[in-house]
Amino acid sequence: MKLLVTGGAGYIGSHTVRALQKAGHTPIIVDNFSRGHRDSVPTDVLCIEMDIADSTLVEVMKEHEIEGVMHFAAHSQVGESMVNPSIYYDNNVVGSYRLIESARQAGVKHFVFSSTAAVYGEPEIVPIKEDAKLEPTNVYGRTKLMIEQMLSDYSKIYGMTYVALRYFNAAGADPSGEIGEDHTPETHLIPLVLDAALGKRPHITVFGTDYPTEDGTCVRDYIHVNDLASAHVLAMNYLHDGGESTVFNLGSGNGFSVKAIIETAKEVTGIDILVEYGDRRAGDPGTLIASSDKIKSVLGWNPVFSNVKDVLKDAWGWHQSHPNGYDDKK
Ligand code: UDP
Numbered sequence: 001m002k003l004l005v006t007g008g009a010g011y012i013g014s015h016t017v018r019a020l021q022k023a024g025h026t027p028i029i030v031d032n033f034s035r036g037h038r039d040s041v042p043t044d045v046l047c048i049e050m051d052i053a054d055s056t057l058v059e060v061m062k063e064h065e066i067e068g069v070m071h072f073a074a075h076s077q078v079g080e081s082m083v084n085p086s087i088y089y090d091n092n093v094v095g096s097y098r099l100i101e102s103a104r105q106a107g108v109k110h111f112v113f114s115s116t117a118a119v120y121g122e123p124e125i126v127p128i129k130e131d132a133k134l135e136p137t138n139v140y141g142r143t144k145l146m147i148e149q150m151l152s153d154y155s156k157i158y159g160m161t162y163v164a165l166r167y168f169n170a171a172g173a174d175p176s177g178e179i180g181e182d183h184t185p186e187t188h189l190i191p192l193v194l195d196a197a198l199g200k201r202p203h204i205t206v207f208g209t210d211y212p213t214e215d216g217t218c219v220r221d222y223i224h225v226n227d228l229a230s231a232h233v234l235a236m237n238y239l240h241d242g243g244e245s246t247v248f249n250l251g252s253g254n255g256f257s258v259k260a261i262i263e264t265a266k267e268v269t270g271i272d273i274l275v276e277y278g279d280r281r282a283g284d285p286g287t288l289i290a291s292s293d294k295i296k297s298v299l300g301w302n303p304v305f306s307n308v309k310d311v312l313k314d315a316w317g318w319h320q321s322h323p324n325g326y327d328d329k330k
Contacts, residue, residue, distance in 0.1 A: 001240060002026045004066045004108075006052050006099060007073030008045075009036030012114065012170055012228055014179045016070065017045060019229035025236070028064055030057065031073065037326040040179050053098040061106035068110035068236050069103050071096065074144075077187045078118065081140035082282045092143035100150055104158055110239035111151060111162040112232055117221070117251070117288045119145040119166060126255075127291035130166070130247050138283030148247065155245040163235040163243075168221035168251035168290045170228055172311040173318035180318030181225075182325030190222070190312065193262055194319040197269040204273060206258050208280035211287075217258035219287040221251035224305035224314070234299040248299070251290025252306040261308070268312045 003020060007013040008029030013036070020027045021042065029047040041047045048060060052073050061069075074092045075081070081088045103111060118141030119134050136142045151162040171190045173180030181191050189204075196204045209216040231250050256264070266273055295301045305311070322328045 001067045001236065002028065002064055003068045003070055003236065004028050004030055004061060004064070005070045005072065006030045007036060007071070009033065009038065009040050009047065010072055011181050011183070012167075012225055013072035014040035015174055015225045016072070016229040016232045017042065018174065018179070019226070019233050021045070023233045025233070028066070030060070035183070037182060039326045051095070053095045055098065055102060057099065057102040058105045061102060061108055066106065066108055068112065068239065069099070069108055070112045070232055070236065071099060072114045074114065076116075076140065078138045078140050078283050079187055079281055081138055081143070085139040088139050088143045093146050096147045097150060100154055104154060104160060109160060110236060111160055112235045112239070113147060113151060113162060113164045115148055115164040115166045115247070116141060116144045117166055117168045117249070117290065119148065120288070122285040123288065126287055127253060127289045128249065129291045130249055130294055137285055152245070161239045161243070161245045163239060163245070164247045165228070165231055165235060166247060166249045167228060168223050168249070168288060170225050171222045172224040172226070172305065172314040174226060175314050175317070177317050177321050180322060180325075181315065182322070189220075189258060189261055190265070190315050191319065193265045193273060194269070194316055196273045197265060197271040197316075198319060198323050200323065202274060203276045204262060205276045205278040206262070207278055207284065209277050210280070213257055213286055215257050215259045218284055219255040219257050219289065221253065221255055221289045222261070222306070222308055222311050223250060223252050223303060224311050227303040227306050231295060231299070231301050234301050238299055246298070248295035249290040249292050250295060251292050252303055253290060253292055254308070255287060255289040256308055264308055264312055268309060268316055
């Protein structure tokens with residue numbers, strides 16, 4: 001299939017572009033490079049520098065006879081969304097609306113959307129299933145939920161089928177060492193812990209020690225980025241084969257506290273990382289662990305890289321070879 005991949009130069013998008021190529025699809029990237037990296041784009045993939053809100057995307061989709069859109073382009077930081085919500089509503093909600101509408105006008109049949117566990121908020125039951133209540137505790141999660149709701153309406157009324165993949169904590173890097181995680185500023189736990197191991201930061205700060213968890217720090221479900229990538233390929237194939245619109249969780253099903261991640265990072269790197277304890281970060285739920293039973297049974301997805309030690313080893317490999325991310329020449 002010829003597929004338009006928005007945000008294909010970003011972290012999860014770049015790993016998925018490679019998975020799509022391996023599966024025999026033709027990805028075409030649309031990225032405005034506000035946060036993506038040119039060096040993450042394979043030389044044999046067409047990459048168009050354009051914003052998702054640009055209405056001329058209709059012509060791009062028609063010209064390339066795009067069958068499906070994979071939509072990664074979004075702002076994705078919980079903390080930032082709580083201090084600067086306007087860019088989240090603009091880029092995520094307004095931008096996605098324009099993209100979905102362009103896809104409709106171009107007659108695109110299928111849509112795979114990067115959603116998030118943040119749509120659930122603080123769960124009542126863990127592991128979280130797809131039918132759990134949807135009460136996001138932060139702006140980022142709310143914007144993603146709004147986009148899911150738009151897709152649901154477009155599916156029911158216009159017949160464009162979609163899969164929303166609710167990611168838990170994406171982490172790790174392709175074992176090739178060619179691509180990995182590089183955000184500016186970096187806010188995610190694993191790259192920050194590894195920056196501290198490299199001496200790029202004096203310490204890692206743990207955000208909150210009074211959560212109702214075993215060791216008082218937040219528990220998350222870390223999922224290897226290549227396992228996320230393989231789920232996207234399965235989801236698009238499913239829609240192409242006539243599958244109906246739906247939502248899937250994507251996680252490993254295992255929870256690790258912030259303290260446990262830091263201890264595992266010490267083990268993997270062999271470096272005694274300095275830890276400081278700070279206040280809670282606004283909008284952070286205590287525990288988020290996925291039930292991924294639905295995607296396993298419907299799509300036959302199976303996470304193969306998502307043992308937390310492997311996640312940290314692959315992330316550490318990328319970090320060591322690219323201590324300054326894509327600014328380091330390969
Ligand atoms: N976290 C932390 N210190 C940091 C960054 C993150 O303690 O410097 C915690 C954060 O509060 C959350 C977990 O690590 O409980 C994972 O955060 P991240 O930003 O990586 O992903 P999120 O869960 O927000 O998607």
